[in-house]
Amino acid sequence: MEKWLKVDSIAQLVELSGFPPVAYPYFAIIRVEDLATLPGEFFQPLVFNFYTAGLKKNLSGAVRYGRATYDFNKGVLGFTAPNQVLEINEDMKNNGSGWMIFFEIEFLRGHALQNNIDQYGFFNYDVNEALHLSDKEEKIIEDIFQRMAAEYENNIDRFSREVMLSYLDLLLKYSNRYYSRQFITRNEVGSDLLKRFEQQLGQYFREGLFRKLGLPTVAYFAEALCVSPNYLSDFLRSNTGKSTQEHIHLAILEQAKILLLSSSRTVSQIAYELGFEYPQYFSRLFKQKTGLTPSAFRMRE
Structure with a gap:
């Protein structure tokens, strides 16, 4: 039987990983470069009971689409829904850069995303169906992650969650647009x-x-x-x-x-x-x- 690590909440993720305490309930953001500091038990199949989205760059691995192979040299955006299996490989640990966010459904409560999150089907795509970004697209997506990180590090006020949810909403809408482009352009x-x-x-x-x-x-x-x-x-x-x-x-x-x-x-x-x-x-x-x-x-x- 395959061994895997189940992580039920963002709080548990932070506790197991040794990352700094979360500034927001039900939400966390890290740099891909920080994955190198994770304990060894994280480098096995993981099952998170929450959503993830990540921009990964500078990876040397390859991914298959149907019968064709494409490299990871440019930015790749991937998503997982709760209870999907995610694996952090050695290449991502040692060479990767970029951003990852983690959020629970509770973080969306009261926002339109609470009801709309299921319309973003890419949360249930397989890893080999990640979004490959052009240079221009990568800059836009990375800018959103950077703005989220900056907001995450600010002192929390009554506008903080609303601003963070706006960035998340923007990230998903751009991803939807770019996936539509990918369907068309990867001839x-x-x-x-x-x-x-x-x-x-x-x-x-x-x-x-x-x-x-x-x-x-x-x-x-x-x-x-x-x-x-x-x-x-x-x-x-x-x-x-x-x-x-x-x-x-x-x-x-x-x-x-x-x-x-x-x-x-x-x-x-x-x-x-x-x-x-x-x-x-x-x-x-x-x-x-x-x-x-x-x-x-x-x-x-």
Whole structure:
């Protein structure tokens, strides 16, 4: 069984790491260079019960996107959500620079981010789906981290938390913008991932896998393509205007139309064959997407 260290709170993180006491409840910021001072138990898989965001620079390692490899020489921005596994490797410890922030959901209480944090799907991306920044983007992101660090070191007043949350909100909005750019500009990676997704989706129905495995899921295609479900959906939405689930629904409907027009099976039989547990759900989806019930579609054609 893999050994890992569970850290439940920012206070526990500070206590275990030996970092200075936190200035803000539920929030901390450190320099990546300070990772070298961490005790040895931190250099194993970590599970934090809070959010992290980090700008890492000057790393010599490589990361895979699909079948292509990219280096870490320029700035890389990564995020984790609570209870994800994070690992600090020797390269980051010895050579890295940049910033890391840690925050609990309590820090967001009463702010719009409390309800909106889940819309930032990149908190659930895998490590190999980090955001690679251009020089200009890196300067903007680093400036936000530096402003957060400066505010963190100021004496706390009644405006402090509001200002810090504004910087955090700005960081996430810029990250969302830059991820959208990355989906578009990493042409080799993007075209390969889109092509492989379309192949996998077509293969699922051509080979009749729905008869054995049931309705295809986002998780199935994400695993087949070696990306996280959130990354795949965000990538497809950015490049095609449709999420993974919408692509799946369209493929199901195309297969359903073929079965409706090429066989005398009942609508319920077709629904079960496609993997629907309840035929009424199939009929509802079909009408929602086509404007016709399956029976009406069959009669019209």
